[in-house]
Amino acid sequence: MRLRNKPWAREKLDAHPQYVVLNPEQEKGQWNKTFNNDQPIHIEVGTGKGQFVTGMARQNPHINYIGVELYESVIVTALDRLIEADLPNLKLLNVDGAELMNYFEKGEVDRVYLNFSDPWPKTRHAKRRLTYKSFLSLYESLMPDGGEVHFKTDNQGLFEYSLKSFSEYGMLLTFVSLDLHNSGFEGNVMTEYEEKFSAKGQRIYRSEAKFQPRP
Known part of the structure; x- marks a missing residue:
């Protein structure tokens, strides 16, 4: 996949902490507080532009979703979808999926x-x-x-x-x-x-x- 550089993407992600979790290592072990409920958590690794995870969150309000995507220039489109949908049960992480152990405790997902x-x-x-x-x-x-x-x-x-x-x-x-x-x-x-x-x-x-x- 060829990625188009979007130098403004980082600034936009940082400007929406209600949707993009900026320091996810601080949420480890307390994601229920982040979502303010005890619903199950499902994550998509490599969420891309967010069509799937946004659709799932809309379809299943009783489940919390987290979209994980490494590339800023890609996840910023997922952010646009989330801003439009304004779903309380969906968060985005701009992190490497190989390092998920830094952000979740055993049993959280x-x-x-x-x-x-x-x-x-x-x-x-x-x-x-x-x-x-x-x-x-x-x-x-x-x-x-x-x-x-x-x-x-x-x-x-x-x-x-x-x-x-x-x-x-x-x-x-x-x-x-x-x-x-x-x-x-x-x-x-x-x-x-x-x-x-x-x-x-x-x-x-x-x-x-x-x-x-x-x-």
Whole structure:
């Protein structure tokens, strides 16, 4: 993905602390106070321009959502969506998803969404895939027993790799679709990429995997 430089993005993000959590390490262990409720927390790692996480927050007001995105020039568009929607159950984090352990305590996150992540197709880059075992360990460290990872992609190779990765890690696959839009699945909220790829007739793959209690 080629990113357009937006030198004004940082200033805009800093100007909206009611939507963008500027010092998330200070919220670790007390996100219920940040949202002022005890609702479950679901996070999207790599939230991009925010269409998915905004749609989910609007559809499910009983759940708190956090969109995590590294690039300022991308998450600023998600901020525009949130400003327009003004959803009290959605916050944005402009941080690296590989460092989530700095911002959440064990058990604070109930679900992680991974949508159209970079496939990193070369074998030597496997460790960068967001469904690689080290990332699964990271997500597990944030969740209670039974926490879930929900994954969508248009990339068949990445999907096959991810199913294998989930299984080898000991996760329970509770949902697998090789053609989401023709599966009868209800309540799907599309990302920007999903709209683009499905409009071209490409399949969308989706899975849900649950962490199991450790012996």
